[in-house]
Amino acid sequence: xxxxxxxxxxxxxxxxxxxxxxxxxxxxxxxxxxxxxxxxxxxxxxxxxxxxxxxxxxxxxxxxxxxxxxxxxxxxxxxxxxxxxxxxxxxxxxxxxxxxxxxxxxxxxxxxxxxxxxxxxxxxxxxxxxxxxxxxxxxxxxxxxxxxxxxxxxxxxxxxxxxxxxxxxxxxxxxxxxxxxxxxxxxxxxxxxxxxxxxxxxxxxxxxxxxxxxxxxxxxxxxxxxxxxxxxxxxxxxxxxxxxxxxxxxxxxxxxxxxxxxxxxxxxxxxxxxxxxxxxxxxxxxxxxxxxxxxxxxxxxxxxxxxxxxxxx
Amino acid sequence: xxxxxxxxxxxxxxxxxxxxxxxxxxxxxxxxxxxxxxxxxxxxxxxxxxxxxxxxxxxxxxxxxxxxxxxxxxxxxxxxxxxxxxxxxxxxxxxxxxxxxxxxxxxxxxxxxxxxxxxxxxxxxxxxxxxxxxxxxxxxxxxxxxxxxxxxxxxxxxxxxxxxxxxxxxxxxxxxxxxxxxxxxxxxxxxxxxxxxxxxxxxxxxxxxxxxxxxxxxxxxxxxxxxxxxxxxxxxxxxxxxxxxxxxxxxxxxxxxxxxxxxxxxxxxxxxxxxxxxxxxxxxxxxxxxxxxxxxxxxxxxxxxxxxx
Numbered sequence: 001x002x003x004x005x006x007x008x009x010x011x012x013x014x015x016x017x018x019x020x021x022x023x024x025x026x027x028x029x030x031x032x033x034x035x036x037x038x039x040x041x042x043x044x045x046x047x048x049x050x051x052x053x054x055x056x057x058x059x060x061x062x063x064x065x066x067x068x069x070x071x072x073x074x075x076x077x078x079x080x081x082x083x084x085x086x087x088x089x090x091x092x093x094x095x096x097x098x099x100x101x102x103x104x105x106x107x108x109x110x111x112x113x114x115x116x117x118x119x120x121x122x123x124x125x126x127x128x129x130x131x132x133x134x135x136x137x138x139x140x141x142x143x144x145x146x147x148x149x150x151x152x153x154x155x156x157x158x159x160x161x162x163x164x165x166x167x168x169x170x171x172x173x174x175x176x177x178x179x180x181x182x183x184x185x186x187x188x189x190x191x192x193x194x195x196x197x198x199x200x201x202x203x204x205x206x207x208x209x210x211x212x213x214x215x216x217x218x219x220x221x222x223x224x225x226x227x228x229x230x231x232x233x234x235x236x237x238x239x240x241x242x243x244x245x246x247x248x249x250x251x252x253x254x255x256x257x258x259x260x261x262x263x264x265x266x267x268x269x270x271x272x273x274x275x276x277x278x279x280x281x282x283x284x285x286x287x288x289x290x291x292x293x294x295x296x297x298x299x300x301x302x303x304x305x306x307x308x309x310x311x312x313x
Numbered sequence: 314x315x316x317x318x319x320x321x322x323x324x325x326x327x328x329x330x331x332x333x334x335x336x337x338x339x340x341x342x343x344x345x346x347x348x349x350x351x352x353x354x355x356x357x358x359x360x361x362x363x364x365x366x367x368x369x370x371x372x373x374x375x376x377x378x379x380x381x382x383x384x385x386x387x388x389x390x391x392x393x394x395x396x397x398x399x400x401x402x403x404x405x406x407x408x409x410x411x412x413x414x415x416x417x418x419x420x421x422x423x424x425x426x427x428x429x430x431x432x433x434x435x436x437x438x439x440x441x442x443x444x445x446x447x448x449x450x451x452x453x454x455x456x457x458x459x460x461x462x463x464x465x466x467x468x469x470x471x472x473x474x475x476x477x478x479x480x481x482x483x484x485x486x487x488x489x490x491x492x493x494x495x496x497x498x499x500x501x502x503x504x505x506x507x508x509x510x511x512x513x514x515x516x517x518x519x520x521x522x523x524x525x526x527x528x529x530x531x532x533x534x535x536x537x538x539x540x541x542x543x544x545x546x547x548x549x550x551x552x553x554x555x556x557x558x559x560x561x562x563x564x565x566x567x568x569x570x571x572x573x574x575x576x577x578x579x580x581x582x583x584x585x586x587x588x589x590x591x592x593x594x595x596x597x598x599x600x601x602x603x604x605x606x607x608x609x610x611x612x613x614x615x616x617x618x619x620x621x622x
Contacts, residue, residue, distance in 0.1 A: 088613055091613070095615075095616075245612070245613060248611075248612035248613070249612060249613040249615065250606075250612065250613060250614045250615030250617065250618055251613065251614070251615025251616065251617065252615075272612075275612070
């Protein structure tokens with residue numbers, strides 16, 4: 001196998017990249033190297049071609065390519081480049097899943113979140129291979145377990161019976177905001193720190209993710225963790241292309257801009273969200289995801305419903 | 314009588330069975346190919362407005378109440394209250410019992426009132442009952458009648474009986490337009506659909522309609538293509554223009570636009586008019602309104618901003 005001719009042309013990070021389909025699309029890779037491959041003696045042992053993963057989107061529990069058919073290359077991997085139509089499809093999927101997810105018992109949601117933690121544990125090596133430090137994987141798993149525990153407690157902490165001056169039973173109960181659009185931070189821990197609080201409270205999310213390989217590997221975790229399809233939808237691509245459509249979408253109830261690094265874009269998207277009176281989460285300054293998040297990420301995506309019920313005589 | 318006098322009527326069976334068979338693979342491939350056509354920007358805006366004007370806004374539930382019918386009529390007249398430029402729909406389609414309420418609500422609006430009749434949806438009732446049903450609906454103010462054919466008789470090969478029933482209902486309609494529902498989902502083959510289309514047209518139908526919306530297979534593109542070909546050929550032969558109404562299962566703007574493409578490519582733009590083509594639908598209208606809002610406002614619309622029915 002004459003590897004030298006090809007590997008010089010392909011800017012690949014792995015040695016096997018020279019014979020993969022991905023490398024063939026690289027400019028210049030197809031030219032002079034093709035002939036020696038076909039000219040290899042028939043008696044030689046067959047060369048095994050590596051089967052490399054195309055990182056696709058995660059919408060409605062499935063892994064579709066972008067509706068636009070576009071991909072972009074990240075660290076030598078082909079990654080789907082989401083279009084605004086993909087964002088719209090993801091919102092549809094999130095909306096369709098929302099009432100059932102919110103209607104599941106808190107106990108059940110907690111179990112599902114705990115299961116996610118288990119599955120990350122099982123795929124630890126995969127995340128480490130993508131460059132996530134061991135300590136961060138630990139922190140990520142702990143974060144899921146921490147939020148899983150809150151599923152049946154948050155309503156008790158943020159809601160309850162209110163003392164009122166009248167013959168009424170007055171109760172406040174937190175309810176999910178609905179469909180949440182999230183521009184996620186690049187790290188695994190950051191990604192989990194914005195998804196987990198949103199879904200544990202019964203929301204469904206459309207996430208615009210950075211670090212596509214890590215995000216889609218997390219999607220593979222979610223797909224095998226009893227998370228109903230559509231509860232979490234992950235899109236990879238260029239945020240300025242898709243985020244404005246989420247921000248202005250009538251059927252998105254809240255927008256989390258935690259992962260936006262350019263303050264001007266954040267202002268622009270917050271403004272777009274104002275047209276539909278969305279809740280917008282925009283932390284001032286960088287967030288330290290290793291710190292105890294507190295209840296704020298969860299309460300930010302809850303609406304309080306208060307019921308007055310006449311007491312009988 | 315509007316039926317064209319011709320040799321076809323003297324031997325209905327030989328005529329219907331002499332119609333060329335439908336190429337199943339061909340018609341499905343043709344419909345699928347036309348469904349890939351992309352309609353964008355200004356053409357899309359025009360297509361959405363046309364589709365809204367073609368909607369027969371339908372409620373055919375046992376649970377229909379006067380209040381629901383009145384609400385639906387208000388929506389038919391002004392589908393998007395936020396935008397006066399949004400056109401009204403073609404008609405409201407209700408059960409005969411609800412026709413008086415709808416007639417009062419629609420008076421003077423220009424929106425037609427269609428009522429299903431003839432023992433909808435099964436059609437399994439004596440002819441006298443069907444005719445009385447029709448006369449009642451017309452008396453209540455319906456100017457369009459959606460009748461069902463006797464599929465049992467048709468499938469048994471008793472074409473003459475089906476034919477005579479349509480003729481009798483047409484007479485009972487008086488000035489009201491008659492839409493004949495073939496219930497294509499129960500006719501099983503494209504050949505039967507072509508035969509039933511011709512039978513209904515020869516008997517005097519003003520429209521041929523695919524389905525009641527009450528069986529598992531409703532309107533599909535290939536079925537509508539077969540019916541459009543039938544109205545095209547009928548016009549060539551007899552000079553009379555018949556309308557087509559697919560009903561049931563058309564839920565999205567994308568679906569509706571596929572039908573518009575199908576019309577344009579099969580019978581031409583003469584049929585791109587609410588007098589020639591209708592959509593029998595309920596949830597379709599909201600999707601059309603959402604897509605329309607997307608085009609006028611520049612951002613995606615959500616179902617929360619439109620009425621449920």
